[in-house]
Amino acid sequence: MVNPSETCELHNVHEDIVEDIRTRLPEDVIFAKTAVFFKALCDETRLRIIWALDQSELCVCDLADTLGMSPSAISHQLSTLKIANLVTSRRAGKEVFYSLADDHVRSMLEAGIEHTCE
Amino acid sequence: MVNPSETCELHNVHEDIVEDIRTRLPEDVIFAKTAVFFKALCDETRLRIIWALDQSELCVCDLADTLGMSPSAISHQLSTLKIANLVTSRRAGKEVFYSLADDHVRSMLEAGIEHTCE
């Protein structure tokens, strides 16, 4: 919790609005899960992976070759993306093919890129 | 760059697709800027701030009181959000009121929350 000396004087806060907003604030778990979702999207490498998987299902080596990175680094990031449920995988022999989990991921990437291109 | 020993054997990569995707990969700056945008959205505190500002323009102390955090912590996060162009501010006397920079931020927050609520 917060040290009282750090809070503003109560009579100076716009009490009505603050009280209203505080009661309607979504539960912690909502913000926690949403943060996890955006965390998965906030790294350049993961964005490149998602962009590439939006073009085509790809195996780890394909991604490593496409992005000029080590298979190990790619695999670690794919693991992060999988835990966050942004990608799915299927094994085909020695290779493991990854693809986007759903259209939400695709549209979120596109919305993000579009926003930065303004 | 990548140590050659770390890359997969060239003949095993799906060359055609990889080459096609590699040539169409957006520029680095696109991914960098998009990552900055999502980075601003990937923290719980910042998501709460954005949610609150979506309800109403608020000053630093209002936000601190609403979220139960110190004004200093809130101010630091608002600074981060302002640098990323997600919020704007106006001074009114001793107080500084913050609000969302544009509808993109609002819709992105809503899309993120909606995604986590499935």
Place this chain on the structure above:
DNA sequence: CGAACATTTGAACAGTTGTTCAAATGTTCA
């Protein structure tokens, strides 16, 4: 089985991040 290769895993490392604390800066008003 054993060789070859794709992938995963875990430790280690430097770099980044969010909060706290103390101090500085802005602004109002008596």
Place this chain on the structure above:
DNA sequence: TGAACATTTGAACAACTGTTCAAATGTTCG
């Protein structure tokens, strides 16, 4: 001007993150 309060700033700190490296695990095929 000086007191009072809102906000900002910078240093410090622990916690977290992304990559590398070496080693382990999966899978195919001779």
